[in-house]
Amino acid sequence: MARRAETIEMAVLGLLHEGPLHGYELRKRLNLMFGWGRVLSYGSLYPALKKMLRANLIEEATSPVPVTRRPRIVYDVTEAGHAEFERLMSEVGPTAWEDGNFDIRFAFFGRTDMEIRLRVLEGRRTRLQERLVRIQQDLERTQAEVNRYAAELQRHGVESVEREVRWLSDLIQAERGHTLPDQSASAQPAPEQPAQPISTIPDH
Amino acid sequence: MARRAETIEMAVLGLLHEGPLHGYELRKRLNLMFGWGRVLSYGSLYPALKKMLRANLIEEATSPVPVTRRPRIVYDVTEAGHAEFERLMSEVGPTAWEDGNFDIRFAFFGRTDMEIRLRVLEGRRTRLQERLVRIQQDLERTQAEVNRYAAELQRHGVESVEREVRWLSDLIQAERGHTLPDQSASAQPAPEQPAQPISTIPDH
């Protein structure tokens, strides 16, 4: 999976922007934030921190380490780290909306302009829509009856992507309307899809 | 991502069970089947084929290669390959329902007993339910208002997993009731899915 080098880096920088943290805690927060999918191991995090230290993006905080407490290495963002984070957050190209990157990018949306947010959201939506067209075409002229389970998997895949697209559309609309998505997309007791009108805006 | 060694192997064996194929075509089918997520590169496939050749799981088919056609290396399953596939398909432990493996496992469900299918489906559902409990707990006592975007991401994650659980529940029910899932979870209005009965095998 793509998840290019800067992924952990961005996540760490983003979290440290909210205050200094040490590795162990950082990992917990990261897993809490993105842990619905995969969990990050120490074997990834600690080396990444070392690397960022060397690159001077973070530094060991001159610490409020309570004496009684076991020594922990608390990190803080440097000037360079702040600049790097800004740079990463203002990227609007494919790297921003690729599968492995989008989530982290999205989680720190609060630190960017709406203009950039919109571009990233729309970029991702377009990407998913392309994917959708492709797999729907496939679905049509494939062994639909040859392998029922494979077909069911495909069908479910299509639905998942469609769902994702709707989510993005809601978010885009919310951004444009200066409001947060108001929960209405929730599937909980929902019979289904509350038919909230998506656009006063041309689709796509 | 887990996607342990046997993942490609199982997919290749499964496809070759439906008839001999050459590398290029194999890759196309694989991407068609699972391509909603990631695409498989030649750099992965060809070495895997070589390895399987060495392990005697597949062999170059004594081929129906039309003379006019450019020579292609067509592979076929060997006895050993067939046995290995059976072995892989009858595994009911965690490896069968782990994130990176489940899809492929599911796609070839047609080649296993209902008993095994049920165990794998239930295993996966349990795994996802555990995940769900964990992230819902997190969601409750987190910075819900600190970072609205992170919170929204979390909320969406919860919904996605819930959806996945419902899908699995429908499938399990369908297996038990000897019928195919009848679309009820679908968000599409689309009425189809011929509801052909799966088997007359007694319930687990």
Added chain:
DNA sequence: GTTAGCATGTAAGGAGTTACATGATTTT
């Protein structure tokens, strides 16, 4: 006093990608 959780790391290796390299065949 022992288990569970806190805390930091390293080494080895797995699984896959990208980029490179090569060439035939079909379509435009």
Added chain:
DNA sequence: AAAATCATGTAACTCCTTACATGCTAAC
């Protein structure tokens, strides 16, 4: 004649995980 797509591979590299190694501190 060029472009697309068929077809097969290799080499280098990336990102990440598992397993190992170590030791402190809080709770039971």
